[in-house]
Amino acid sequence: MTFFLLLIQLAGLSWNLTYTAEEWNCDQGQITVVLHEQSLPVTLFDIELTETGKTRACEILNQAASVTFEIDDHVAQTTPLPVWLFADGELVQRLLVEEGAASVSISNPDYTYAAQLKAASSKPVIARSAVSSVVEYNRRRGEVGLAFLCFATSGFLIVWMLSASLRRRRSERNS
Structure with a gap:
């Protein structure tokens, strides 16, 4: 000591x-x-x-x-x-x-x-x-945010395409 x-x-x-x-x-x-x-x-x-x-x-x-x-x-x-x-x-x-x-x-x-x-x-x-460095860790944290954004965007696109398809079918029936 x-x-x-x-x-x-x-x-x-x-x-x-x-x-x-x-x-x-x-x-x-x-x-x-x-x-x-x-x-x-x-x-x-x-x-x-x-x-x-x-x-x-x-x-x-x-x-x-x-x-x-x-x-x-x-x-x-x-x-x-x-x-x-x-x-x-x-x-x-x-x-x-x-x-x-x-x-x-x-x-x-x-x-x-x-x-x-x-x-x-x-x-x-x-x-x-599986993360090997501080830089890799920060990069992967960004990837999680990007993955969530892509998931949300694709969900929105699917809902939009389904609603457009339903509108088209309704308009075809009405014609």
Whole structure:
């Protein structure tokens, strides 16, 4: 524990600042970021991961082009250090809660990203078993909306064609 506190002091980490990891590694939910050439074990702040969530968190991080993190001002400096983690600009905790791979630990409105986690936990769980990246996930969410629009449009066209057919039959009978 003393070594960890010394590492934080040497790295000069402060609350509510964004840090860009030089490198990162994740294995079964054990996350390590490299900052100022120092390895720093971190954990995802304010969520509880399921077993699937541990694997999914690593998938998100291993596919990310960039990883940044912030330390909430409510965090105790422990090892591993609890952080808000971002993969390619997306809050990893929010993604995992939306997928149902994690749950919110504490609903505290004073936490920096509490509103995002609350919104994510109130949304229906989005199945992502075949989704391989954050970009793919966002693309697929758009496909669901497009599919619904196509379904509604085709339903309208079918009803319109049936009513036109019925009108034509009625006019033929009346003639």
